[in-house]
Amino acid sequence: MSPEEKPGGPPPPPPQAGRCRGARPQQQQQQPRRGGLLSEIRTAIRSEPFHLRYRLSPGRELGRGKFAVVKKCIQKDTEKEFAAKFMRKRRKGQDCRMEIIHEIAVLELAQCNPWVINLHEVYETATEMILVLEYAAGGEIFDQCVAEREEAFKEKDVKRLMKQILEGVSFLHRNNVVHLDLKPQNILLTSKSPLGDIKIVDFGLSRIMKSSEELREIMGTPEYVAPEILSYDPISTATDMWSIGVLAYVMLTGISPFLGDDKQETFLNISQMNVSYSGEDFDLISESAVDFIKTLxxxxxxxxxxxxxxxxxxxLEQSDEPISRAWNESAGGESSDVTQQDADSASEKSVDAEKTEEDESIVTEELIVVASYTLGQCRQSEKEKATEQKAISKRFKFEEPLLQEIPGEFIY
Structure with missing residues (x-):
């Protein structure tokens, strides 16, 4: 933990918060613009062609939003891997260059924090700006939130990653930055196997909080927005903490707690606090973890x-417990694949009637979902398989962020 991150001391002013030892001094003091945007940066904006220093890696894109696309690239002289975020400056007929400048400024502010993605360089063309960012090889944590059961996060994994997320968010909050779009697609991993560390990305919706003014905006992703967003009450650092509570729920269970069949039902679930902490998905999740979510x-x-x-x-203060998902417990909580194998073995030795009954009890369903332009399979418990389709739809079905003037990019 860097000196700037130590709790208890007064928060340093935003212009100094992101400075590392040996970093060049800031040329101009950053001042929040109207609406909580920063307008000054110290990163040099390069005008030479991006392809002179970088080549794009073949293969699929790392991520895509309405106005941005992220691609893996290689720096030619060092062969080092980076992620290039290509951002359109004009969106829906409006010049949004200053919103991109704000995002750069926030990345500068947090450049010394190990849990925030690092900004390397910035390029600009007539139509877009290109942010060259640290490459997180593990991809989004969303992939493991909706992974097959044996590949999903265990509770001890969630504890470690949640500590890192909270340390990163705490740093931002002490420097008066609210992210406003914390969700699994905006938390990346440095590696997938072995499980690496997290990197917080996409500050397109972030804002600077000032004690002298209230900030009210409709923004965020429907399933993760706090009740005050829906009631158009002032935004605060607590708005991020609600999203972290939803994030912890998702990481532990694979379920999106407030998701409805449409946005209106999702918003109603949030405003009425329709959330459950019972059921098969919570059977082997510790009471302490549930209490953690309930505080948020x-x-x-x-x-x-x-x-x-x-x-x-x-x-988070407890030592790692052997508690994990029910399907990862060898003492009666095997994965669906293991259960299937056991059932097949038993059926070979059983009478025909028993085999028929067991076969009927084993149902495999698969739900394909779209989440911020990411496709993934959703886990489904045996209990839910017997429920009506509406209950099944409570699994992941992420939608685009709520947009006013500024759409949020989906990764990085």
Whole structure:
């Protein structure tokens, strides 16, 4: 933890917060613009062609949004891997260059924090700006949130990654930055196997909070927005903490807690606090983990735990427990594949009637979902397989962020 990240001391001013030892001094002081945007950066914006120093890697894109696309690239002279985020400057007929400048400024502010993606260089053409960013080879944590059961996060994994997320968000909050779009697609991993560390990305919706003014905006991704967003009440650092509560729920269970059949039902679930902490998906999740989520999914922002308070929660302070998902427990919670194999073996030795009954009890369903332009399979518990289709749809069905003037990019 860097000196800037140590709790207890007064928060440093934003212009100094991201400076590393040996970094060049900032040329101009950053001042928040109207609406919580920063307008000054110290990164040199290169005008020479991007392809002179970088070549794009063949293969699929790392991510795509309405106004941005992220591609893997290689720096020619060093052969080092980076992620290039190509961002259109004009969106829906409006010049959005200053919103991109704000995103660059926030990345500069957090450049010393190990849990925020690092900005390397910036290029500009007549139509777009290109952010050359640290490459996170493990991809989005979303992929493992909706992975097959044996590949999904275990509780001890979630504890470690959640500590990192909270340390990163705590750093941002101490420097008056709210992310406003924390979700599995915006948390990347440095490696997938072995499981690496997290990197927080996509600050396109982020804002600078000023004590002298209130900020009210409709923004975020429907399943992750806090109740105050829907009621158009002031945004605060507590708005991010609600999203972290939803994120923890998703990482532990694979279920999106407030998801409805459409946006209206999702918003109603959020405003009415329709959330469940029971059922098969919580059977072998520790009570301490459930309590952690409950300190965040609180309707009144002032009653939610802060990032610093979350870091002191017993769930995160406890040593790693052997508790994991039910389907990863060898003492009666095997994966569906193991259950299938056991059933097949038993059926060979059983009478025809028993075999028929067992075959009827084993049902395999697969739900393909779209989540911020990412396709993935959703896990489905045996209990839910017997429920109506509406209940099954409570699994992942991520939608685009709520947009006003500024759409949010989906990764990086």
């Amino acid at each position: 999914l609180v309707k009144k922002p002032e009653d939610r735990a802060t990032a610093e308070e979350c870091l002191q929660h017993p769930w």
